[in-house]
Amino acid sequence: MTLRHSRLTPGKFVATGVVGLALIAAACGSSSKNTGTGTTTPTTGGSETSAVTAGTTIPVPVNTTSAPIEDKPVLGGKLVVGVEAEVANAWVPANMNCDVACQTRSRTIFEPLASVSADFKVLPYLAESIEPNADFTVWTIKARPGVTFHDGTPFNAEAMVYNMKDMQTSPLVGPAIIDVTKVEKVDDMTMAITTARPWPGFPIYLASQIGFQGSPTWLQAVKDKTGDPTHAVGTGAFVFDSYTPGQSLIVKKNPTYWRKDKFGNQLPYLDSVEMRVIEDEKTRANALKAGDIDILHTTNGESIVDFRKEPDKFPMIEQAQFGETSYFLLNVGQEGSPLGDQRVRCAMNYAIDKQAQIDAVQAGLNTPADGLFSPGQEGYLADTGTPQYDPAKAKELVDAYTAEKGAAPSIQLGATNDQATLTAVQLAQQNLNDVGFKTEIVQIEQSAYITQALLGNFQFFAWRNHGGTFVDQQYIWWHSKNAGAEKTAIALNFGRVKDPVIDDLLDKARVESDLAKRKADAENINREFAKQCWAIPVYWTIWGIPHKASVVGIDQLTFPDNTTLIGLGNGFPGQFPMTTIWFKK
């Protein structure tokens, strides 16, 4: 299968807040018919592989982008990267509001305990081994020997316990591992994690932000107010050099990095990396074309279509599988909000013209989304029952609501300061006003946008989230446990959805090791979302990573034993590792 090369239309759209937690997936789902595909330009591929979880094998399509690694990469050089946003609360792993740009940058310094292989197994990365007990309630994790943090602190059980406890108590990421009940040191190099119930898919969380390992010496100094939270200290291939908020993060080669490539060459190859924050899509694309930067990431349709025209000059890796859904996030939890009424939510689904959004702001690139599970994901359905564009039906529902309540539903629409997002929201506003809604637009910068979502200070946000492969990865976003008990509480269930049907299905899926049953649960979650109109799906995201032709080795990172990784960003598309990048002469 290939990507749909659509007609070029003016305008662009970038959905916005991708939040924290790169819950990169080990896959699941049964013999799925997927429409999602992945290509690399010019090296294109797509194949079927097996996903193995808890002893069962299932076929899942994957992106294959790798070219054979060369045994003599050119050493040295400085890579300049353009990323789309600044992170709030840099760089303490438990505090970072970590979107794609944050993941891309922070993984140069921090490494996770685990990662996901090309055959969808969660395997140890910084850890030496990760083993469950018989009923998946205790996970024993051994630290990889001989690894030290950049400040000389040894990486051992104490460090792992320190980091995991930090994550547990973090208001931001703690809710994702709410089922972890005990974290303890077993011996100098071993940590044991006990969970409240069987959790076969737990290791996937160790491949995310939750698995990042920061130096406990540094983290403690930050807590004691003697350390600088922005001066990150990890075990990664690059060492922190300087950070100018809103401008750049510069990292330098870690001369004592613990990894070599499969030919025995010391990693990383580059001398340094400068990661510049260039929020404006057009400026970022222009910066690559002008030669100011070497590589960037984008979901902007116009940019992707544009770079596709110059594959020799700007080869581009595209990620269209397991990606995020661009959608309008609705906060249904505010007291007295019209969004608490199913008719209003469904009316909004009927009112918004998805194809018009895609044409106007994404250059017609993407496919309209029928649900929040993107192609390839466990739970994906071609037809979920989500209301399709029908303004007459929308008006009917709005009129009924207005007649009953005595006033038209009034909604505040949130957008970031990015022009494309604003355009998308303005289009939605027009659609909604046409059927009788009263709306106003409020603009907020992306990192603050995420914070406002965490706090529930919104009604309607243009949003981008829910990449992944396992349905369990969506647990934190949709279970009512994470919907925030108090008015001001931070909640990763941003929409404050409290649906007992979804709760029950998510709970069943978490402990389920029968993949067919879990897939059925996931599909039912998808249908329940459609029935209740909890969100307004718009399109499935495609990430483009265009780069100079001289930049190679982008997708060559492997496990320490040279097992192939899942590739770029599955479960958290848009990011790319820099450990194996080098410049072709």
Added chain:
Amino acid sequence: MRYVRQKLVQVVIVLLATTFLSVFLMRQVKGADPAIAISGGLVSDPKALEEIRHKWSLDKPIVVQWGRWVKNMVKGDLGQSSAFNVSVADLLRQRVPTTLYLMLYTQVLSLLIAIPLGVYAAYRPNRLFDRVSSSVAFGLLSVPNFVVAVVLVLFFSLKFHIFPAQSTYYGLFNNPSEHIRNLLLPTVANAVGQVAVYMRLLRADMVTTLQNDFITMARAKGLPSSRILFRHAFRPSTFSLITAAAVNVGALIGGVVITEQLFALPGVGKLTVDAIFRRDFLVLQACVALFAIAFVVVNFAVDMAYAFIDPRIRHARALA
């Protein structure tokens, strides 16, 4: 001295008013609880939020909040950026040089181009050069700096790859060539409009000056034209130019805010815009105060400079 004292009092009043307005207006922004913003969005406990409100006097009337902020500012404590988790003072220290250089270069470039053109146009009024330069000046005045910036990027960055499309700040003494290379396009984008204003003003004043008796006398003595123009006529013709240059600091601040955004140049202008969208209250207040101080101080300095340029003003003030 009395005049200086009066001016200083005015400066202080303007500064207090602008900072108060910035505090007041930011509190009117919808969807933003300053306590949550100041906490970096990580505090949800109502008690903890209450503590933050108390610490920053957010539970007090706006006048008290502003008073507290001014008091801390005078002590050098501008607070912590909620978005970046670093002190506001550090952020400003990083960003101020970029904006200062950009403004300085814009003024210098504008004057370097405008002065010879204005003088020559006045020297030969209503001739071809004067008419062409007038038309070009009006043309340049009508083109906003963001349009100039886009055109410059299109040609010099994307087509010819001479200058960066996305500028980065390099220290003048650390990397002089990259410093100039990265600041040149934003400088030109800002300077285009200024050149036209300065040139027209200087030309008009110069034409008047050249009709004075002392110029006729100088000509009668057979002094060369260049000497008459630059030694005798130029200085008394610069009042409007100096006033415009000073008042233009305000316009320049506005211009810098736009060009820094367009070139993703990390200066105070971009920081200000980002702070608005990030609801980063303390950073915004500091930026507004900084711009206000810059504007007021420059205008104050110009007021003082009048006396230096024209002894008649000095004497008149002395008599008053």
